Amino acid sequence: SQTIHQWPATLVQPVGSPLSLECTVEGTSNPNLYWYRQAAGRGLQLLFYSVGIGQISSEVPQNLSASRPQDRQFILSSKKLLLSDSGFYLCAWSLGVYEQYFGPGTRLTVT
């Protein structure tokens, strides 16, 4: 069966510090991978998605970046965090435009 892992679960970082969130998927090959951000009590904002190694589509211009160094690994990064980067970050995978399967999320607080 397929599983998706995200870490860390919670993170408190000062403004201006770097960020690295990691997501890995097990039990499937060549999945689509997605990074979303969710503000408190709000819907999901798609940040990046990838349909293959090295292929990243950016949905929102900002100080975040994503990379896919391996087939089932997706990394969200920032060189310098802003207060507005606080939120709940969710990684998801899918095969095509059908069901997406979400990780447990990372709660990021920028102070």
Added chain:
Amino acid sequence: SQQGEEDPQALSIQEGENATMNCSYKTSINNLQWYRQNSGRGLVHLILIRSNEREKHSGRLRVTLDTSKKSSSLLITASRAADTASYFCATDPVSNFGNEKLTFGTGTRLTIIP
């Protein structure tokens, strides 16, 4: 941009009652999906309905799709306390032109009162 808008934003009902929430979207779609999110957790896929389908059932869930009105509804029958969660619709717009991504709505917060 948000393709789907759920209505109501929040809903509180007594346990055992039926819960209905609606989703409206703006452009033609290939499929529409419903997800549930428990507080502080990831989303869980509930059901997918294709644009050529009008109704679909899964256990206590019933989803309808009206493409002429660009709307969908999710009915949860005989609600339970464990149904307390936020519910989101997500669409695969035709305008995606094959880009494999979904657009999520703003969600309905459902509270089941024991």
